[in-house]
Amino acid sequence: MSRLVVVSNRVGVPDRKDRGAQGGLAVAMYAALRRHSGVWFGWSGEVSEHPGAASFREADGFTIATIDLTPDDYDEYYNGYANRSLWPLFHNRMGHTAYDRLYDRGYFRVNARFAHAMAPHLREGDLIWVHDYHLIACAEELRRMGTSNRIGFFLHIPFPPADLLLTLSSHEALVRGLFAYDLVGFQTEADVRAFRDYVVNEAGGVLHGDGSLEAFGRTIRTGAFPIGLDLDEFRALAASPEASRQERRMHRSLAGRKMMIAVDRLDYTKGVDNRFLAFERLLADYPEHHGNLLLLQIAPPSRGEVPEYEAMRGEVEHVCGRINGRFAHVDWVPIRYVNRGYPRRTLGGLFRAAHVGLVTPLKDGMNLVAKEFAAAQTEEDPGVLVLSRFAGAARELEGAVIVNPYDPAVLMDAMQRALNMPLGERRERRDAMSAALRRNTVADWRDRFVSALRETPRTLLGGG
Numbered sequence: 001m002s003r004l005v006v007v008s009n010r011v012g013v014p015d016r017k018d019r020g021a022q023g024g025l026a027v028a029m030y031a032a033l034r035r036h037s038g039v040w041f042g043w044s045g046e047v048s049e050h051p052g053a054a055s056f057r058e059a060d061g062f063t064i065a066t067i068d069l070t071p072d073d074y075d076e077y078y079n080g081y082a083n084r085s086l087w088p089l090f091h092n093r094m095g096h097t098a099y100d101r102l103y104d105r106g107y108f109r110v111n112a113r114f115a116h117a118m119a120p121h122l123r124e125g126d127l128i129w130v131h132d133y134h135l136i137a138c139a140e141e142l143r144r145m146g147t148s149n150r151i152g153f154f155l156h157i158p159f160p161p162a163d164l165l166l167t168l169s170s171h172e173a174l175v176r177g178l179f180a181y182d183l184v185g186f187q188t189e190a191d192v193r194a195f196r197d198y199v200v201n202e203a204g205g206v207l208h209g210d211g212s213l214e215a216f217g218r219t220i221r222t223g224a225f226p227i228g229l230d231l232d233e234f235r236a237l238a239a240s241p242e243a244s245r246q247e248r249r250m251h252r253s254l255a256g257r258k259m260m261i262a263v264d265r266l267d268y269t270k271g272v273d274n275r276f277l278a279f280e281r282l283l284a285d286y287p288e289h290h291g292n293l294l295l296l297q298i299a300p301p302s303r304g305e306v307p308e309y310e311a312m313r314g315e316v317e318h319v320c321g322r323i324n325g326r327f328a329h330v331d332w333v334p335i336r337y338v339n340r341g342y343p344r345r346t347l348g349g350l351f352r353a354a355h356v357g358l359v360t361p362l363k364d365g366m367n368l369v370a371k372e373f374a375a376a377q378t379e380e381d382p383g384v385l386v387l388s389r390f391a392g393a394a395r396e397l398e399g400a401v402i403v404n405p406y407d408p409a410v411l412m413d414a415m416q417r418a419l420n421m422p423l424g425e426r427r428e429r430r431d432a433m434s435a436a437l438r439r440n441t442v443a444d445w446r447d448r449f450v451s452a453l454r455e456t457p458r459t460l461l462g463g464g
């Protein structure tokens with residue numbers, strides 16, 4: 001059987017003692033890597049002046065191979081191009097996008113370094129699966145070195161409309177880089193369409209009748225592979241003694257009040273401030289909620305070295321402080337704003353204690369928090385999910401109340417509707433979401449992608 005080589009910016013490291021602390025994606029990868037005696041290749045998380053060759057260690061049934069980055073790599077490739085250029089642009093946040101040649105060069109240099117560090121360890125027949133926006137240009141360098149293996153790429157974040165992508169000087173180099181793969185997967189059909197649109201209209205490419213795309217002298221396959229959840233695992237976590245303890249603790253602290261919950265990395269794509277503004281309107285328009293409803297926002301800071309994140313954090317704190325100052329009583333504060341992360345089993349308990357889950361990103365590739373909230377709900381008394389139409393998850397979770405997160409009045413109405421929804425409707429919606437989660441688990445996602453890559457026609461393979 002062919003080996004599987006997974007390549008991503010950061011590698012997952014299995015934790016035998018606490019499986020529930022790890023995301024479903026990492027766990028799904030471990031299973032595939034074990035089955036295929038594979039290798040997971042990525043950045044060690046270390047920055048050093050003189051990084052050497054890749055270092056290897058055996059994990060639980062597979063191999064982890066990592067390289068260090070130099071301080072310049074870290075600034076230009078990681079904080080720079082990946083997180084200040086690609087991330088905002090691919091989430092339609094042009095105002096946050098940095099345009100900097102130094103970042104461009106750093107990105108392509110580090111992508112080439114990944115390829116060079118990896119190439120000596122590849123074997124004929126290895127299936128190579130590269131993940132996400134950090135490493136788009138990796139395969140092109142592998143091809144230059146003569147690698148003819150099947151190489152697949154999966155983009156976890158959205159693919160932007162052509163007009164936005166064209167604002168990056170390196171737009172063509174990026175898309176040409178994607179044509180070095182054999183299979184390029186996206187979260188949704190809308191992302192696939194955006195990619196095809198660029199290729200056909202801006203790169204003179206051709207969409208063939210069998211769905212393959214030809215440009216830059218190569219023909220590749222593309223497709224939507226929406227990422228799923230390990231439903232049984234998350235349900236088991238949400239029903240675990242630790243989760244139940246959290247749930248009881250939260251009920252005690254609520255003392256009969258209702259709770260809406262939101263859980264995000266603190267990121268300007270997640271729409272935290274819009275959510276707070278909608279909540280402020282709700283409190284202003286419906287005084288019956290005063291003293292009887294609170295919003296729990298869990299938002300651990302991320303990417304603190306990127307200036308746009310610092311600015312956004314200040315803005316969110318300002319809005320939160322204003323709302324709490326405006327409405328709080330001595331015995332009730334409307335927003336509980338928590339800047340730390342919690343293990344997934346704790347989140348499972350909190351999701352069960354909540355009446356409403358607010359997942360309202362301005363743009364999101366998928367958003368697994370939405371799926372986790374839906375998975376945690378019980379049949380007896382399910383909470384309602386309010387979900388942004390701009391999250392990939394909205395395409396599958398039709399049982400959610402789907403909203404436009406930009407319009408505070410729409411978001412406020414959705415909150416009010418969710419808070420007052422009768423049990424029968426909540427159950428119907430919960431069942432619809434469970435069925436959707438069951439149809440497409442993270443294992444299905446992984447297996448569909450790996451099979452599609454394995455089945456790439458031989459005729460399409462090769463260098464160039």
Ligand code: ADQ
Nearest residue numbers: 023156227263264265298300341342364365366367368369
């Ligand atoms: P992220 O932007 O990181 O991922 P998301 O999918 O929402 O976002 O979360 C991934 C995991 O992180 C989930 O398992 C979630 O529970 C956990 N997480 C998020 N916020 C947390 C918090 N405050 N505390 C603890 N855990 C938290 C990117 C894309 C997404 C896509 C995923 C997977 O941006 O759109 O769904 O990859 O493809």
